[in-house]
Amino acid sequence: xxxxxxxxxxxxxxxxxxxxxYHFSRKSMNWTQARKWCLTNFTDMVVFQSQxxxxxxxxxxxxxxxxxxxxxxITKSHKNETWTWIGNNSTWIGENSWAPNEPNNNHSTExxxxxxxxxxxxxxxxxxxxxxxxxxAVCYKAQCTAAACERGRCQETxxxxxxxxxxxxxxxxxxxxxxxxxxxxxxxxxxxxxxxNQVFNTTCRFxxxxxxxxxxxxxxxxxxxxxxxxxxxxxxSYRRALLAVAGSGAVSILGCICFCWxxxxxxxxxxxVRSVLKxxxxxxxPVHTPCHIFSM
Numbered sequence: 001x002x003x004x005x006x007x008x009x010x011x012x013x014x015x016x017x018x019x020x021x022y023h024f025s026r027k028s029m030n031w032t033q034a035r036k037w038c039l040t041n042f043t044d045m046v047v048f049q050s051q052x053x054x055x056x057x058x059x060x061x062x063x064x065x066x067x068x069x070x071x072x073x074i075t076k077s078h079k080n081e082t083w084t085w086i087g088n089n090s091t092w093i094g095e096n097s098w099a100p101n102e103p104n105n106n107h108s109t110e111x112x113x114x115x116x117x118x119x120x121x122x123x124x125x126x127x128x129x130x131x132x133x134x135x136x137a138v139c140y141k142a143q144c145t146a147a148a149c150e151r152g153r154c155q156e157t158x159x160x161x162x163x164x165x166x167x168x169x170x171x172x173x174x175x176x177x178x179x180x181x182x183x184x185x186x187x188x189x190x191x192x193x194x195x196x197n198q199v200f201n202t203t204c205r206f207x208x209x210x211x212x213x214x215x216x217x218x219x220x221x222x223x224x225x226x227x228x229x230x231x232x233x234x235x236x237s238y239r240r241a242l243l244a245v246a247g248s249g250a251v252s253i254l255g256c257i258c259f260c261w262x263x264x265x266x267x268x269x270x271x272x273v274r275s276v277l278k279x280x281x282x283x284x285x286p287v288h289t290p291c292h293i294f295s296m
Contacts, residue, residue: 019143019159020141020143020157020158021143022138022139023139023140024139025139026136028135030134031075034071034135034136037137037139038137044140045071045086046138047086047090048072049157053158054097054124058117058123061138067135068133069117069136070114070135070137071113075131083113096125097125099116099127102127102128103127107130113126114126114129114135142156148161148163149173150174151166151174152164152174167224168200169200177199177200178199180223180226181226181228183228184232186235187235188208188212189214189235190207190209192205193205200224202221203222204221205218206233211237214233217233218233220232
């Protein structure tokens with residue numbers, strides 16, 4: 001019974017993910033050897049994404065009274081280059097990362113970095129060092145795997161793992177597609193959806209029964225925000241559709257007739273006014289030439 005309980009508990013704990021784990025060597029080595037040791041036994045040499053992570057790792061390392069301290073995964077290959085983290089090419093360097101007067105490139109080839117782990121004021125600070133000097137290695141082991149998130153990217157932080165889902169997916173492991181509101185089947189039609197569901201990227205098609213005409217789009221697609229690409233169509237009998245078209249045409253024709261009549265009337269009034277003005281302009285004073293105005 002005891003062994004069975006232990007086995008079940010062990011399996012349960014094995015499925016729990018807490019983000020990166022950190023590890024250190026008990027043997028000192030140069031920077032290249034230290035990174036190889038990390039790659040062989042874990043994921044890589046430690047990299048820091050924030051001051052919080054820097055301080056957290058330091059809190060987990062044994063205190064030392066003096067050198068050798070611990071190598072961390074930030075380096076450069078030339079004195080005029082920018083310090084760069086291995087693996088992700090990040091250039092993050094916090095405001096309080098370096099110890100006072102560091103980095104000073106004291107020997108012109110100090111292209112690797114150690115972190116102080118002592119009880120003094122410089123605890124957790126960095127110092128540039130020659131890569132050939134011997135320090136202890138600090139490594140991390142990633143918990144994210146290719147299968148950790150079904151449709152998304154796995155992101156790790158201190159004691160935490162999060163799935164950043166691709167557009168259109170949700171859930172702890174991005175395992176659930178975003179669903180759109182259910183579509184009801186319109187009267188006098190058939191409805192079919194690809195894959196048999198109504199979730200993100202699904203296209204549903206409508207087909208009217210014989211003798212009916214479709215009004216609207218024949219297909220709609222479920223978008224990444226959970227809304228369909230258009231309204232549901234309707235199926236109308238040909239007689240009703242023709243009556244609707246005829247009615248619409250009649251309204252259009254009547255509107256055109258009214259518009260043309262009003263426009264013609266306006267042009268006639270303008271021509272009449274111009275005729276009067278022309279007549280007055282030709283008449284020499286004091287003789288007045290009668291002008292004939294014709295009403296409509």
